[in-house]
Amino acid sequence: MKTIALISASLALAVAAQAKDVELLNVSYDPTREFYVDYNAAFAKYWKAKTGDDVRVKQSHGGSGKQGRAVVDGLQADVVTLALANDVNALYRNGKLVPEDWQKRLPGNSAPYTSTIVFLVRGGNPLKIKDWDDLVKPGVSVITPNPKTSGGAQWNYLAAWEFARRKYGSEEAAKDFVAKLYKNVPVLDSGARGSTTTFVQRGVGDVFLSWENEAFLALKEFGRDKFDIIVPSVSILAEPTVAVVDKVVDKKGTRKVATAYLEYLYSDEGQDLAGKHFYRPSNPKFAAKYASQFVQVELFTIDEKFGGWINAHKIHFADGGTFDQIYLKK
Amino acid sequence: MSASAARLASASSTTVNASRRTTQDAPWVRWTLTAVGLLFLTGFLALPLASVFAEAFRKGVAAYFQAFRDPDALAALRLTLLTTAIAVPANLVFGVCAAWAIAKFNFRGKSILITLIDLPFAVSPVIAGLIYVLIFGLQGWFPPAAQEAFFAPAAGIVRNIADIPGLGWLFGGLADWLAAPKIIFAVPGIVLATIFVTFPFVARELIPLMQSQGNDEEYAAITLGASGWQTFWHITRPNIKWGLFYGIILCNARAMGEFGAVSVVSGHIRGETNTLPLHVEILYNEYQFVGAFAVASLLALLAIVTLILKSVVEWKFSKSTQTAGH
Numbered sequence: 014m015k016t017i018a019l020i021s022a023s024l025a026l027a028v029a030a031q032a033k034d035v036e037l038l039n040v041s042y043d044p045t046r047e048f049y050v051d052y053n054a055a056f057a058k059y060w061k062a063k064t065g066d067d068v069r070v071k072q073s074h075g076g077s078g079k080q081g082r083a084v085v086d087g088l089q090a091d092v093v094t095l096a097l098a099n100d101v102n103a104l105y106r107n108g109k110l111v112p113e114d115w116q117k118r119l120p121g122n123s124a125p126y127t128s129t130i131v132f133l134v135r136g137g138n139p140l141k142i143k144d145w146d147d148l149v150k151p152g153v154s155v156i157t158p159n160p161k162t163s164g165g166a167q168w169n170y171l172a173a174w175e176f177a178r179r180k181y182g183s184e185e186a187a188k189d190f191v192a193k194l195y196k197n198v199p200v201l202d203s204g205a206r207g208s209t210t211t212f213v214q215r216g217v218g219d220v221f222l223s224w225e226n227e228a229f230l231a232l233k234e235f236g237r238d239k240f241d242i243i244v245p246s247v248s249i250l251a252e253p254t255v256a257v258v259d260k261v262v263d264k265k266g267t268r269k270v271a272t273a274y275l276e277y278l279y280s281d282e283g284q285d286l287a288g289k290h291f292y293r294p295s296n297p298k299f300a301a302k303y304a305s306q307f308v309q310v311e312l313f314t315i316d317e318k319f320g321g322w323i324n325a326h327k328i329h330f331a332d333g334g335t336f337d338q339i340y341l342k343k
Numbered sequence: 344m345s346a347s348a349a350r351l352a353s354a355s356s357t358t359v360n361a362s363r364r365t366t367q368d369a370p371w372v373r374w375t376l377t378a379v380g381l382l383f384l385t386g387f388l389a390l391p392l393a394s395v396f397a398e399a400f401r402k403g404v405a406a407y408f409q410a411f412r413d414p415d416a417l418a419a420l421r422l423t424l425l426t427t428a429i430a431v432p433a434n435l436v437f438g439v440c441a442a443w444a445i446a447k448f449n450f451r452g453k454s455i456l457i458t459l460i461d462l463p464f465a466v467s468p469v470i471a472g473l474i475y476v477l478i479f480g481l482q483g484w485f486p487p488a489a490q491e492a493f494f495a496p497a498a499g500i501v502r503n504i505a506d507i508p509g510l511g512w513l514f515g516g517l518a519d520w521l522a523a524p525k526i527i528f529a530v531p532g533i534v535l536a537t538i539f540v541t542f543p544f545v546a547r548e549l550i551p552l553m554q555s556q557g558n559d560e561e562y563a564a565i566t567l568g569a570s571g572w573q574t575f576w577h578i579t580r581p582n583i584k585w586g587l588f589y590g591i592i593l594c595n596a597r598a599m600g601e602f603g604a605v606s607v608v609s610g611h612i613r614g615e616t617n618t619l620p621l622h623v624e625i626l627y628n629e630y631q632f633v634g635a636f637a638v639a640s641l642l643a644l645l646a647i648v649t650l651i652l653k654s655v656v657e658w659k660f661s662k663s664t665q666t667a668g669h
Contacts, residue, residue, distance in 0.1 A: 038612060046629055047629075071612050071615060072613050073612045073613070074611065074625075074628075075611055086483075087481035087483075089528065107482060108481055206628045210627065234630045
């Protein structure tokens with residue numbers, strides 16, 4: 014008996030000493046594809062140097078809400094890196110895949126990088142689009158994804174809402190304004206990338222309400238003369254959030270490496286890569302380094318203006334919320 | 344062609360023309376209809392198909408083949424072939440059994456069975472995918488925890504078999520899967536969804552054929568003392584051979600090309616649960632247009648090969664029925 018225990022103990026030691034192959038699955042939203050290709054390679058190198066283990070991170074991308082739903086339905090994501098906190102909240106609400114206070118586990122509300130919403134217009138800005146007001150004019154065709162499935166679209170929606178609330182002074186007026194805006198939307202794609210291809214590749218629409226990083230990527234891929242980025246007078250601070258999916262990592266035994274994967278997003282290398290891919294780094298040092306590439310705009314946060322995501326979701330995007338009211342009426 | 348044969352041909356064509364004139368519409372109607380038909384074919388079939396190849400080769404042959412060197416593309420190709428290799432034989436067995444039962448026997452609930460076979464044609468592929476999410480998903484009727492409990496006894500037995508020296512390579516994978524079964528967002532879910540949407544192809548092809556052939560030959564065989572299997576193998580099988588091929592080809596084409604149902608259950612994990620059609624979408628969304636169209640052209644080529652096979656089978660089929668009729 015003793016010898017068996019000894020042998021198995023030494024076997025376990027030998028296994029521990031050997032380099033392991035670890036696989037992680039990162040379920041993310043649409044516009045992060047290019048960023049995570051680079052980041053996964055950087056993290057694999059860092060982890061190999063630190064522990065000797067080979068880590069391979071597999072990726073899955075789609076509309077943020079849809080991706081969250083897939084994890085709820087059993088997609089075995091070790092980590093989620095979604096467009097907004099509410100899609101991670103869904104993992105708590107349906108099946109308690111993460112604890113209720115998941116957002117407190119990482120700095121900055123678990124948002125290692127932020128972004129905002131800007132307008133992408135055709136080269137030379139033929140319709141002279143300057144601010145949110147111009148989007149509700151008759152004949153202006155606006156491209157934005159479906160807020161029911163896309164995180165970016167929810168940021169768009171709330172940014173427009175806050176603009177109108179400030180300018181016209183009431184919730185009712187804001188609702189009318191957003192209703193008018195959605196009357197100008199000819200097609201609702203399910204994710205931000207689908208909308209980008211609709212606008213950029215298929216040439217539909219005059220204005221595209223876009224993630225800032227997605228707009229810069231479109232300029233990079235298609236040439237700076239084809240499109241212009243227009244900065245509205247006010248926009249929202251979009252905080253894409255990341256979380257370890259507790260139920261999955263505990264089952265797979267990957268908690269340690271999954272946690273390190275997310276923490277490394279806050280490291281110098283992670284922040285630098287985020288800036289390179291047009292996300293706004295949360296670390297002030299790198300925020301300053303990349304400050305010149307971003308537009309200067311007054312940003313408000315969802316916590317200030319909408320009382321946090323749980324509240325905003327209930328009022329605007331849940332079944333029967335303001336989006337359903339205005340869109341079904343259309 | 345000899346002179347007399349030419350005369351004969353022209354003579355027969357004038358009689359045909361004469362009879363046509365009395366039964367057919369004015370020339371301009373015929374020309375317009377033909378033109379509309381041709382325009383439709385060009386606009387909706389030929390042009391899009393040509394554009395797929397044009398886009399794929401826009402940056403040259405090297406860029407085209409580069410698309411197939413990507414490990415994710417190869418993984419997608421492997422997965423598509425694997426899915427097809429499981430789905431088509433499964434539907435072949437089921438289709439023959441169902442058609443045989445429906446065409447040759449009378450039983451209660453026959454019309455319900457026929458309706459059920461048609462169901463996958465009637466529902467949208469998205470619903471086909473959602474069915475499996477609703478059943479096997481974490482919030483579903485038969486969630487992963489229940490699957491694990493359900494397969495646990497089998498897992499134990501298979502594990503014991505796999506532990507026998509020399510059998511590990513054969514049963515090891517199965518034992519691993521049974522110990523931690525994954526259905527949706529994994530290969531089994533993709534196979535299930537594909538089987539569902541390709542369900543009717545073989546059966547639907549065979550039922551009318553078998554019904555039109557009637558039961559007389561089978562009765563004769565049974566009267567002469569043949570067993571059920573002998574009757575099927577020596578009488579029914581040769582009669583349905585070409586119809587069966589036809590069904591398999593259609594089933595195969597759909598299994599390779601299915602997008603909607605597979606998209607719902609795939610989880611879109613690169614290099615793992617992306618089939619070729621899903622891979623095309625990913626490449627397109629990543630601005631890799633040459634790659635997207637290159638992979639799309641591969642699917643189009645598979646479709647063209649399928650169509651050629653189909654024509655060959657149709658030709659052989661019509662020949663075999665003609666000789667059978669004479």
